[in-house]
Amino acid sequence: MNSSDIESLLKEANERKVDFENATVKCGIIGLSGSGKSSLINAIAGEQIAPVGSTEQTMEALSFFHSDIEFVDLPGCGTKKWPQSTYISDLNLDDYDCFIIVTSNRLYESDIFLHDEMALNRDKPCFIVRNKIDLAIHDEAYDNDLSENETLDKVRENIVSSISSLDGCVYLTSARHPTKWDFPKLLDEIANSQAGAKKEKFIAGMASWSEDAILKKSKIAANIVSWSAVASAANGLNPVPGLDISIDAGVLVNMVKKINSVFGLTEEQLKYAEKCSPGLHKSPEYSALKQSILKLIAKYVAAEGVLLVLKRMGAKVIIKNISKFLPFVGQLISAGIGYKMTTSFGETYVTEVEEKAKSLLDKVINSTPKY
DSSP states (O other), X not given: OOHHHHHHHHHHHHHHHHHHHHOOEEEEEEOOXXXXXXXXXXXXXXXXXSOOOOOSOOOSOEEEEETTEEEEEOOOTTSSSSOTTTHHHHTTGGGOSEEEEEESSOOOHHHHHHHIIIIIISOOOEEEEEOOHHHHHHHHHHHHOOOHHHHHHHHHHHHHTTOTTOTTOEEEOOTTSTTSTXXXXXXXXXXXXXXXXXXXHHHHHSOOOSHHHHHHHHHHHHHHHHHHXXXXXXXXXXXXXXXXXXXXXXHHHHHHHHHHHHHTOSHHHHHHHHHHSTTGGGXXXXXXXXXXXXXXXXXXXXXXXXXXXXHHTHHHHHHHHHHTTSSHHHHHHHHHHHHHHHHHHHHHHHHHHHHHHHHHHHHHHHHSOOO
């Protein structure tokens, strides 16, 4: 591989990186006050980004942001301020990437209107969510002696019967228990409704409520490692001796932060996982896992921790620095070593973080109440 090949690889990798980093997903949330829209937004993000507990009807479009996903809590359709005839144009709904229609009871005329307009007439991904299904299961068991499966069938049939074009596609969820029922499937299918960098961005931003989600996040993380490795290779072409180690450290720190974000291993998301599984914090195994996650995060989010890694790679680092003083071929050697160092560190880190994410998911699932 010569310098021209490296520069071509750098250009291609940078274009993919820029596409990913510039991608955004705009998701409209539709539903009456009390249906659990804010709780649903928080469960998708895996942390509290929208306030919950208010019973006031949304009067304006309210945006909440998480990892380049914009969730917009839309005002009610068919009101005096937001008449049905101009609702779509007034709120620029054609600019949205997808919609989630949320109910905790039944669908209303405005819900059906928006579903048909956006899904059928505009071919926009539109997902019908029956939230708070845990309460329905409890109530049906108490009032009508129905089993969980009988309640799920009853609720699903009730929703489907209200929209002839729905074809049975209803997601039964509880934002309080996002590992159960159709919640993981909902996230998977929202991601699949997007294309290219938007799909990758939604996968990167959604919470890890299933092992399948974690595996998909690993592929995004692998891309981040690849882009970072190419950046280190480009740094190897830097003609100024002595600069590249500090630059490599910056590349690795940035890579680690992005990988942590993709897997949701942040203090905010750990706190949210504990909220979803109230018994979680009582588990000694979880406490040990949490400490190991926080220790890992703290270790590599600062340049000092990464520099220790580079020092442990001692021989390669020395060769890389010495090679800078050689003519042209030395820069190619340095670029190759930089690529290998970053790839090796990145792949090891992704494997470690993936295992911690799986362990966290397992403990959340085991702490979730049975129905």
